[in-house]
Amino acid sequence: xxxxxxxxxxxxxxxxxxxxxxxxxxxxxxxxxxxxxxxxxxxxxxxxxxxxxxxxxxxxxxxxxxxxxxxxxxxxxxxxxxxxxxxxxxxxxxxxxxxxxxxxxxxxxxxxxxxxxxxxxxxxxxxxxxxxxxxxxxxxxxxxxxxxxxxxxxxxxxxxxxxxxxxxxxxxxxxxxxxxxxxxxxxxxxxxxxxxxxxxxxxxxxxxxxxxxxxxxxxxxxxxxxxxxxxxxxxxxxxxxxxxxxxxxxxxxxxxxxxxxxxxxxxxxxxxxxxxxxxxxxx
Amino acid sequence: xxxxxxxxxxxxxxxxxxxxxxxxxxxxxxxxxxxxxxxxxxxxxxxxxxxxxxxxxxxxxxxxxxxxxxxxxxxxxxxxxxxxxxxxxxxxxxxxxxxxxxxxxxxxxxxxxxxxxxxxxxxxxxxxxxxxxxxxxxxxxxxxxxxxxxxxxxxxxxxxxxxxxxxxxxxxxxxxxxxxxxxxxxxxxxxxxxxxxxxxxxxxxxxxxxxxxxxxxxxxxxxxxxxxxxxxxxxxxxxxxxxxxxxxxxxxxxxxxxxxxxxxxxxxxxxxxxxxxxxxxxxxxxxxxxxxxxxxxxxxxxxxxxxxxxxxxxxxxxxxxxxxxxxxxxxxxxxxxxxxxxxxxxxxxxxxxxxxxxxxxxxxxxxxxxxxxxxxxxxxxxxxxxxxxxxxxxxxxxxxxxxxxxxxxxxxxxxxxxxxxxxxxxxxxxxx
Numbered sequence: 193x194x195x196x197x198x199x200x201x202x203x204x205x206x207x208x209x210x211x212x213x214x215x216x217x218x219x220x221x222x223x224x225x226x227x228x229x230x231x232x233x234x235x236x237x238x239x240x241x242x243x244x245x246x247x248x249x250x251x252x253x254x255x256x257x258x259x260x261x262x263x264x265x266x267x268x269x270x271x272x273x274x275x276x277x278x279x280x281x282x283x284x285x286x287x288x289x290x291x292x293x294x295x296x297x298x299x300x301x302x303x304x305x306x307x308x309x310x311x312x313x314x315x316x317x318x319x320x321x322x323x324x325x326x327x328x329x330x331x332x333x334x335x336x337x338x339x340x341x342x343x344x345x346x347x348x349x350x351x352x353x354x355x356x357x358x359x360x361x362x363x364x365x366x367x368x369x370x371x372x373x374x375x376x377x378x379x380x381x382x383x384x385x386x387x388x389x390x391x392x393x394x395x396x397x398x399x400x401x402x403x404x405x406x407x408x409x410x411x412x413x414x415x416x417x418x419x420x421x422x423x424x425x426x427x428x429x430x431x432x433x434x435x436x437x438x439x440x441x442x443x444x445x446x447x448x449x450x451x452x453x454x455x456x457x458x459x460x461x462x463x464x465x466x467x468x469x470x471x472x473x474x475x
Numbered sequence: 476x477x478x479x480x481x482x483x484x485x486x487x488x489x490x491x492x493x494x495x496x497x498x499x500x501x502x503x504x505x506x507x508x509x510x511x512x513x514x515x516x517x518x519x520x521x522x523x524x525x526x527x528x529x530x531x532x533x534x535x536x537x538x539x540x541x542x543x544x545x546x547x548x549x550x551x552x553x554x555x556x557x558x559x560x561x562x563x564x565x566x567x568x569x570x571x572x573x574x575x576x577x578x579x580x581x582x583x584x585x586x587x588x589x590x591x592x593x594x595x596x597x598x599x600x601x602x603x604x605x606x607x608x609x610x611x612x613x614x615x616x617x618x619x620x621x622x623x624x625x626x627x628x629x630x631x632x633x634x635x636x637x638x639x640x641x642x643x644x645x646x647x648x649x650x651x652x653x654x655x656x657x658x659x660x661x662x663x664x665x666x667x668x669x670x671x672x673x674x675x676x677x678x679x680x681x682x683x684x685x686x687x688x689x690x691x692x693x694x695x696x697x698x699x700x701x702x703x704x705x706x707x708x709x710x711x712x713x714x715x716x717x718x719x720x721x722x723x724x725x726x727x728x729x730x731x732x733x734x735x736x737x738x739x740x741x742x743x744x745x746x747x748x749x750x751x752x753x754x755x756x757x758x759x760x761x762x763x764x765x766x767x768x769x770x771x772x773x774x775x776x777x778x779x780x781x782x783x784x785x786x787x788x789x790x791x792x793x794x795x796x797x798x799x800x801x802x803x804x805x806x807x808x809x810x811x812x813x814x815x816x817x818x819x820x821x822x823x824x825x826x827x828x829x830x831x832x833x834x835x836x837x838x839x840x841x842x843x844x845x846x847x848x849x850x851x852x853x854x855x856x857x858x859x860x861x862x863x864x865x866x867x868x869x870x871x872x873x874x875x876x877x878x879x880x881x882x883x884x885x886x887x888x889x890x891x892x893x894x895x896x897x898x899x900x901x902x903x904x905x906x907x
Contacts, residue, residue: 346650350647350650350651350771351765351771353773353777353780353781355643355647355781355784355785356784356788357632357635357788359650360635360636360650362650364649364650364651364652364653365650365651365652365653365748366651366652366653366654366748367653370653429745429746430746431745431746431747432746432748432768432769433768433769434768
């Protein structure tokens with residue numbers, strides 16, 4: 193019952209993905225706009241779903257892996273709708289809507305659990321701040337990775353002189369590199385704040401800022417990778433292909449610390465319900 | 476009443492004929508007026524572009540009007556009809572409608588899918604409306620033509636791929652460098668094709684084009700012509716560092732830009748992407764240079780291959796365009812059939828009878844205690860009321876058949892009484 197809106201949203205995102213897929217195949221703009229409106233309606237349903245879960249649990253709804261994935265998908269679609277306002281090219285939709293669908297299916301089938309009342313350690317004002325910042329940072333990194341992927345495709349097409357429809361659909365190399373240039377400092381800023389607020393929270397709950405739990409370690413590695421990227425970009429002028437590849441690697445790390453660590457390495461930094469014996473601390 | 480098109484275009488007439496038949500002096504619709512005044516012609520539009528000259532008219536008698544119209548075209552241009560008659564195409568009915576839709580949708584253009592034609596058709600229509608030579612049929616025909624053109628443009632890719640070398644180069648530069656305004660262009664050497672591409676690109680940028688040549692004097696001459704900046708050959712490498720688009724076209728036998736040179740240049744420009752267009756034969760740029768990260772090298776063969784591929788793509792997309800045209804032609808022909816007195820009168824009577832029947836049915840409960848005679852009287856008096864109301868309009872519509880304005884009134888009656896889904900037609904018109 194608590195998944196009604198979630199399922200509606202997922203169905204609409206799948207519809208949007210189908211619309212965009214048809215658009216990619218036959219470049220019919222009307223299909224792309226079908227996809228867009230499905231995405232808009234899906235986003236509304238998704239928003240309702242998140243609110244519904246929040247009321248259901250009586251608290252900020254990001255305490256379980258499922259909710260975090262759902263919120264992440266929501267954020268991606270949200271950023272896409274914002275970006276589309278500035279760049280109406282439908283190509284982003286063709287990537288974001290299937291991506292959101294996959295994230296949601298993943299969350300639903302693999303890590304879904306019924307919401308239960310929050311355990312006391314999660315009842316902190318730091319939780320929403322820490323989690324929102326971390327998720328927003330992830331959203332920006334995801335967009336950089338999408339841009340990077342498109343950059344590699346477009347670059348390849350131009351280098352090998354295949355200027356067909358896909359080439360015309362993809363944004364210019366300059367535009368795609370701009371996503372990387374603007375996204376990098378912004379995402380890095382959010383990630384840094386996410387880590388700092390997380391440390392404050394840890395300190396208020398356990399009295400220690402940093403405990404070298406696997407998730408913290410991997411997040412720190414991610415932080416260093418993005419710091420390195422900023423250095424390469426600003427000082428050595430790395431741009432274009434190299435920056436695109438780095439954005440994809442960086443996001444791989446982000447996804448690993450986000451979901452992979454919990455699944456593979458465990459540790460106390462798990463979501464609520466995933467590990468009852470350790471005090472969970474959000475993301 | 477039938478729609479007829481008479482004209483010639485790039486595929487039926489050689490340029491010597493096309494340049495003689497151009498319908499000059501139509502800027503205020505004067506020519507459309509002359510065509511409209513031909514006996515038997517009711518509505519008229521004149522369309523003239525560099526590749527076509529044609530008239531669209533409605534007439535009662537296709538055979539008779541055709542001869543009169545061809546004579547009039549000859550008079551307008553001071554030519555004997557025998558000069559151009561064999562190059563003319565004459566189409567009427569559904570063929571004429573299809574022709575107008577295809578022209579507006581740029582499916583009949585010399586460069587398939589080129590966008591200017593729609594504007595030229597609109598201009599011809601605007602002049603005709605100014606001269607008041609259009610009526611309900613051509614008004615609707617043209618609006619449907621604009622609608623069809625819009626559908627073809629948005630639902631197919633017929634206009635999307637660039638089909639000239641210079642234009643492909645500009646599009647490609649945009650895909651690599653984004654907005655071109657603040658970019659800089661370097662022209663190395665000279666040559667017709669290179670200059671053409673340079674001019675096209677030059678229109679897109681604000682910064683002056685830089686021209687380099689083996690002989691500095693030649694560079695100066697060309698630079699002046701293009702309002703650019705001449706430099707000496709020795710400064711080439713240094714200049715490449717600050718340039719975004721390079722067009723090379725020298726007569727040199729050996730490449731003047733080598734891979735090693737480009738490597739140095741890329742380091743110096745911190746790997747900012749650079750677009751090299753090598754139009755020279757033999758090559759001016761070593762083909763290996765394309766392997767360097769950030770260097771995008773296209774030679775003339777590459778560009779021509781893209782053009783050929785894009786033309787093929789437009790042809791393929793045009794097939795879907797033809798399908799849309801067929802659909803719209805069919806819809807339009809369906810509408811013209813309703814523009815006839817008999818079906819309109821029938822529809823009007825049916826509508827009134829329908830109103831009478833529903834109103835009576837609504838009040839059935841109140842008339843429950845009427846005896847059969849009273850009920851019969853009620854039926855008869857209501858029927859007489861609607862017959863009296865309908866009588867004058869019907870007589871009027873029948874009588875207007877004798878003179879020319881019948882279509883106008885049929886159309887008006889259909890709209891006023893919302894017959895035959897006339898309301899839907901109106902809504903469709905508003906989409907434009």
